[in-house]
Amino acid sequence: MADFWTTVGSADFARIVALSLGVSLSATGLAILLGLPLGASPAVFRFPGRRLLIVVVNALLGLPPVVVGLALYLALSHTGPLGELRLLFTPGAMMLAQAVLATPIVAALVHRALADLWTDYGGALRIDGATPLRSIPTLLAMGRKHMLTAALAGFGRTISEVGAILVVGGNIAGYTRTMTTAIALETSKGNLALGLGLGFVLIGISMAVSATAFALGLGRTR
Amino acid sequence: MTMARKLMACAIVGLLSMMAGGVRAESIVLASTTSLQDSGLLEHILPTFTAANGIEVRVLAQGTGQALATAARGDADLVLVHDPEAEDRFIAEGHGKDRRQIAWNDFVIVGLGGDPAHVGDTHDAQAALRAIAAARAPFVSRGDKSGTDALEKRLWRAIGLKPSSAAGDAWYRDIGGGMGAALNAAAGMNAYTLTDRGTWLNFANKANLKILVEGDPGLVNRYDVILLDPVKHPDAKHEAARRLRDWLVSPTGQSAIGAYTVHGEQLFHPSAAAPK
Numbered sequence: 001m002a003d004f005w006t007t008v009g010s011a012d013f014a015r016i017v018a019l020s021l022g023v024s025l026s027a028t029g030l031a032i033l034l035g036l037p038l039g040a041s042p043a044v045f046r047f048p049g050r051r052l053l054i055v056v057v058n059a060l061l062g063l064p065p066v067v068v069g070l071a072l073y074l075a076l077s078h079t080g081p082l083g084e085l086r087l088l089f090t091p092g093a094m095m096l097a098q099a100v101l102a103t104p105i106v107a108a109l110v111h112r113a114l115a116d117l118w119t120d121y122g123g124a125l126r127i128d129g130a131t132p133l134r135s136i137p138t139l140l141a142m143g144r145k146h147m148l149t150a151a152l153a154g155f156g157r158t159i160s161e162v163g164a165i166l167v168v169g170g171n172i173a174g175y176t177r178t179m180t181t182a183i184a185l186e187t188s189k190g191n192l193a194l195g196l197g198l199g200f201v202l203i204g205i206s207m208a209v210s211a212t213a214f215a216l217g218l219g220r221t222r
Numbered sequence: 223m224t225m226a227r228k229l230m231a232c233a234i235v236g237l238l239s240m241m242a243g244g245v246r247a248e249s250i251v252l253a254s255t256t257s258l259q260d261s262g263l264l265e266h267i268l269p270t271f272t273a274a275n276g277i278e279v280r281v282l283a284q285g286t287g288q289a290l291a292t293a294a295r296g297d298a299d300l301v302l303v304h305d306p307e308a309e310d311r312f313i314a315e316g317h318g319k320d321r322r323q324i325a326w327n328d329f330v331i332v333g334l335g336g337d338p339a340h341v342g343d344t345h346d347a348q349a350a351l352r353a354i355a356a357a358r359a360p361f362v363s364r365g366d367k368s369g370t371d372a373l374e375k376r377l378w379r380a381i382g383l384k385p386s387s388a389a390g391d392a393w394y395r396d397i398g399g400g401m402g403a404a405l406n407a408a409a410g411m412n413a414y415t416l417t418d419r420g421t422w423l424n425f426a427n428k429a430n431l432k433i434l435v436e437g438d439p440g441l442v443n444r445y446d447v448i449l450l451d452p453v454k455h456p457d458a459k460h461e462a463a464r465r466l467r468d469w470l471v472s473p474t475g476q477s478a479i480g481a482y483t484v485h486g487e488q489l490f491h492p493s494a495a496a497p498k
Contacts, residue, residue, distance in 0.1 A: 078296030078457065088297055089251060089280065170251075172280040173265065188402025189260050190427030 004197040012174065017205065020178040023091050023165075024158040025209075027098035031154045034099070035106025039150075043114035044122070044132040044139070054111065060104035065097075069167030072097050076168065089170040094178070097164040102154035109153060113146030114139050148217040152210050159206050179205070249278035250462045253290070253298035255369060256400040258445070259283035261420030261489055267478040271469050277462045285368030285400065293317060296455055300463040301448040302470075304418075305369035307376075309446055317455070318448040323497040324470045325479050325490040326444045329373060330422060331435035332405075333359075333414035341414075345437040348381050355383055358393040360413035362404050365396035369443075374416045377440070405431070418443050420489040442498060445490070447471070470494070 007013055038057060042050045074080050076088040087093045117139045125135045140147060162180035169176035171185060179202040186195035258264050259281060268279045282292060286303040290312045293301045301318060303309060312318050331341065331350055339357040341350035354361050364371040378384060385394035397407050401421040408415040409429035417425075422433070447467050450458045469475045476492035483489065491498075 083296075089282065170280070170282045172251075172282065175278075175280050185259075187406070188256070188400050190402060190405060190425040192406075192427050 003191065003194045007194060007198070008201065015174060016177055016179060016182055017201075019091060019176070020159060020180070020202070021205070021209075023094050023178065024098060024155060027095045027158045028102055028151060028155040030095065030099040031102035031106045031158075032151055035103045035150070035154070036110055038103065039107035039110030039112075040114050040136055040140075043111050044118050044136060057104050057107045057111065061108055063101055063104060065101055065161055065163035066167065068097055068100050069164030072100070072164070073167050088168060089172060089176060091169070091176055093168040094165040094176060097168050098158040098161055101161060101164060102157045105157055106150045106154040109150035110147065113143040113150070117143050145217065148213060152213055155209060155213075156206065159202070159209070247276050247278055248459070248462055249280055250299040250459050250466065251280045251282060251297065252300050252302060252466070253282050253284065253292045254302040255286050255289060255304055255445075256283045256402070257304070257370070257418045257421045258302065260400070260402050261418070261424045262484065263420065263479065263482050263490055266482045267475070270478055271466060271475070275465055275469070277465060279466060285364070285366045285371065287367030287372070290317075293450060293455075296457065299450065299459045300466055301450070302445060303369060303448070304443055304445045305372045306444065306446070308367075308369070308372060309448060312448065316451055316453065319451050320449045320467075321446050322448075322467065322471050323444055323446050323493050324475075326442055326493050326498045327419045327490050328436065329370065329416055329418050329441040329443050330433045331414060331416055332408065332422060332431045333434045334412050334430050335432060336412070337434060339414070342434045344435050347377055347416075347435055347438040347441050350435045351377055351383070352381050354414055355385060355393075358391075360393050360395060360411050361385070362408045362411065362413045362415040363394060363396045364401065364404050365398045366400065368400070370401060370416060370418055373441075373443075377416075423484045423487055423489055444493075444498060 038053075041047075042053050072093065073088065075082045076085065076093055077083055078088070087096070118135075121139070121142070122135070125138060130138070160180065162184055165176070165178060166181055166184065169178070169181065171177050171181040177185070179198060183195045183198050183202070186198065254264065260283070264281050268281070272278055282289065282298065284292060286305040286308055289298070289301060289303050290308055292298050294312065294315070294317045301312070302324070309318070309321060313321060331347060333341070339350070339353040339359040341353050344350055363374060385391040387394050387396055395407070395411065395413060397404055399407070401417055402425065404415050405417060405421070405425050406427055407413065409427055409431050414434070447470055449463060449467055450460065452458070452460055471494035476494055479490050480488065480492045
């Protein structure tokens with residue numbers, strides 16, 4: 001237990017927590033930016049390939065992190081097509097990997113919520129003279145609790161992920177080491193109790209983020 | 223809409239370039255092995271180097287095979303590994319040059335106190351593996367092309383065996399993982415395994431495992447630092463990498479390596495002056 005408190009109290013640990021949160025929150029933000037239009041457009045517009053888009057987005061819910069990590073690794077590698085960006089083994093690469101994983105989750109949940117709302121209220125909105133495009137803000141406002149769930153589901157995927165960020169981040173001490181990769185490392189050193197303790201801290205942080213988001217979301221409703 | 227998209231693009235590019243980290247001091251990527259990380263050595267000695275030279279060292283702890291592959295792709299600036307044969311190939315292919323040994327320790331075979339193959343307190347690794355195979359006693363193999371894995375495969379080859387769980391040797395368990403994962407697996411499966419002494423000494427989940435075979439000259443574990451060849455890898459940070467290499471083989475670096483102990487035991491023997 002002494003190990004646990006020394007670790008948790010250290011400056012290194014604060015940096016690990018900050019990096020975990022920074023990478024996961026920015027990846028979630030990016031996933032929302034991409035997932036919102038990706039989920040909303042097939043809900044309100046009719047265009048060729050719309051069904052295919054829905055199928056693909058839902059299929060990608062099961063995207064294996066280690067495959068995303070490997071594909072991104074090859075792309076970002078010095079000899080890869082995006083090697084010039086010099087992003088491999090940086091927090092930026094980790095954020096990209098997590099955003100790729102979270103985007104389908106955000107898109108699928110946004111689509112589900114907006115498609116239902118559009119079925120129920122689309123007619124009424126159109127009678128009021130709104131085009132599908134101009135109805136989107138109204139629909140988003142109506143479904144804001146679902147949007148919050150979508151964002152939190154995306155965040156849940158990113159903060160808990162280890163397979164992809166281990167490959168593209170490299171688990172470099174003080175630079176790309178996050179909560180999850182630190183837990184993996186402590187496990188490999190045989191410090192099982194310390195690893196588990198860090199796991200509980202991670203769960204606590206994740207719950208705190210969700211609780212904060214809910215508090216903010218509900219506050220707006222009233 | 224286009225304005226919003228432009229803003230979004232700007233935000234993403236800005237965030238990425240910020241995260242790529244241009245603000246820090248000079249840094250190099252050292253492709254190294256899991257044993258040097260799990261044993262705690264690099265964590266112990268590198269802050270001294272960074273404080274004196276202002277060069278941040280980003281350590282990638284991978285198996286030797288993967289570390290050399292990472293460097294061959296141009297994704298690292300310096301290599302510190304422990305598989306002489308793989309290193310020979312790396313150098314022969316023109317990726318690396320100027321190999322220097324920095325330290326050595328040894329490999330040991332660990333297993334349970336029960337010792338079904340009766341290899342305890344012996345000093346002949348090949349005889350021990352032969353006995354383990356004959357007894358069909360559980361043995362955990364790394365199976366990850368690391369330096370330790372390469373040595374294990376060489377030992378089996380030397381006694382004319384090629385155990386494989388795919389071929390029906392259920393006692394031979396190829397876990398495809400790092401040294402720590404292999405030790406955790408051995409502890410959990412009551413199995414034997416080959417480990418480097420550094421990782422072993424710093425490993426906290428020994429359970430009932432203990433050292434059974436040690437002191438075989440064939441179990442020497444040498445760590446070499448290799449510079450990248452500027453012809454093949456013109457973009458690597460050669461100057462900073464060379465400074466770390468020079469520090470590792472300097473009297474200061476060597477004594478830092480020798481001074482690292484766990485539970486009073488020295489884990490690595492500096493050997494830049496007299497390679498073993």
